[in-house]
Amino acid sequence: ETGVTQSPTHLIKTRGQQVTLRCSSQSGHNTVSWYQQALGQGPQFIFQYYREEENGRGNFPPRFSGLQFPNYSSELNVNALELDDSALYLCASSSPGQGGNTIYFGEGSWLTVV
Amino acid sequence: EDQVTQSPEALRLQEGESSSLNCSYTVSGLRGLFWYRQDPGKGPEFLFTLYSAGEEKEKERLKATLTKKESFLHITAPKPEDSATYLCAVQGGDNFNKFYFGSGTKLNVKP
Numbered sequence: 001e002t003g004v005t006q007s008p009t010h011l012i013k014t015r016g017q018q019v020t021l022r023c024s025s026q027s028g029h030n031t032v033s034w035y036q037q038a039l040g041q042g043p044q045f046i047f048q049y050y051r052e053e054e055n056g057r058g059n060f061p062p063r064f065s066g067l068q069f070p071n072y073s074s075e076l077n078v079n080a081l082e083l084d085d086s087a088l089y090l091c092a093s094s095s096p097g098q099g100g101n102t103i104y105f106g107e108g109s110w111l112t113v114v
Numbered sequence: 115e116d117q118v119t120q121s122p123e124a125l126r127l128q129e130g131e132s133s134s135l136n137c138s139y140t141v142s143g144l145r146g147l148f149w150y151r152q153d154p155g156k157g158p159e160f161l162f163t164l165y166s167a168g169e170e171k172e173k174e175r176l177k178a179t180l181t182k183k184e185s186f187l188h189i190t191a192p193k194p195e196d197s198a199t200y201l202c203a204v205q206g207g208d209n210f211n212k213f214y215f216g217s218g219t220k221l222n223v224k225p
Contacts, residue, residue, distance in 0.1 A: 004157075033211070042118075042201055042215030043158070056211030090157055101146050101205050103213060105157035 003027055004093050004106035012112045013081050021076040021109045023091030032074040033103060034066060035090040043090055049074055050096075078111075086113045117141075120202050120216035127223050130191045135219045137202030138184040145210060147185050149178050150201040152218065158201055161187075192223045 003026035013019050025032050031050045035043035045058035049068035063079040072093070078085060088110055092103035118139045127133055139147070146165050150158035162171040164180040171178045175196065177188040187200055199218040207214070 006157075033213075035213075035215075040217070042203075042217045043213075044215070045209075045212040048211045056209050058209075058212060102148065102160060102163050104160055105150075107157045110155075 004091060004104055006089075006091050006106040006109050008109055009107065010110045010112075012114060015081055015083060015113055017081050018077065018079045019081060019111060021078075021089050021091075021111070023074045023076070023093075023106060025072045025074070025091075025093030026104055029093035029095045029104075030072050031094045031096060032068055032072065033092045033094070034074070034076045035092065035105075036060075036085075037088040037090055037108070039087075046076070081113045083113050086111060118202055118204055118214050118216040120200075120219050122219060123217070124220045125222070127189075127192055127221070129193055129223055129225050132188070132190045132192070134189070135187040135200055135202075135221070136184060137187070137216055139202075139204045139214070140183075141204045141206040141214060142208075143206045143210070145205040147180055148203045148205070148213065149176075149185070149187055150203065152199045152201055154199075161200075189221070192221075194223045194225050197221055197223045 005024045033048040034046040037043040048056040052068045065077045068074045088108045090108045092105045094103040121136045149161040152158045162178040167182045199220045201218045203213040203215045
């Protein structure tokens with residue numbers, strides 16, 4: 001168990017809808033990053049949040065947005081859902097400077113867009 | 115372009131048959147190389163972090179090594195419970211907060 005918890009675990013949305021995924025980071029971790037993992041692929045970096053600010057972003061369009069709260073929990077929001085957004089969304093937390101840069105993942109949220 | 119390539123894509127072993135998984139990478143300014151294990155439907159589970167060429171880490175039947183261009187995950191006398199997808203990731207490049215993942219090696223250990 002990493003202590004990173006995500007919700008919901010599974011959800012189904014219709015194309016064009018919006019979705020919010022939530023993540024609670026491991027105790028003591030102040031940095032949260034989000035990844036998208038399509039079936040049979042490795043995780044792809046979406047963005048990272050540190051002290052409530054986005055401080056790194058991958059090749060994802062602006063309809064992917066996020067928030068980090070003072071307690072270091074985080075949300076991933078996706079607007080105007082497309083069929084290709086169907087994937088496992090992973091949250092990972094870390095605390096740079098403590099034991100290096102290792103990130104620890106939650107179990108993920110499975111999103112299906114129909 | 116920063117990238118990570120893992121081979122083979124899939125590997126089938128008999129219980130007790132040792133082998134190695136490969137992770138080759140091209141990234142400027144490597145900050146760390148990471149190995150994760152992922153079971154079906156689960157999030158990746160952290161195994162090792164390697165920071166510099168020549169470094170080695172061990173955990174039970176697994177041993178990870180690092181050179182300037184690649185890393186190996188050696189599995190000694192595997193058991194069926196070692197069956198999983200093994201992911202390699204590197205941190206570095208222009209976006210130093212980003213982890214670049216390979217597509218993984220799916221390991222199946224038969225009893």
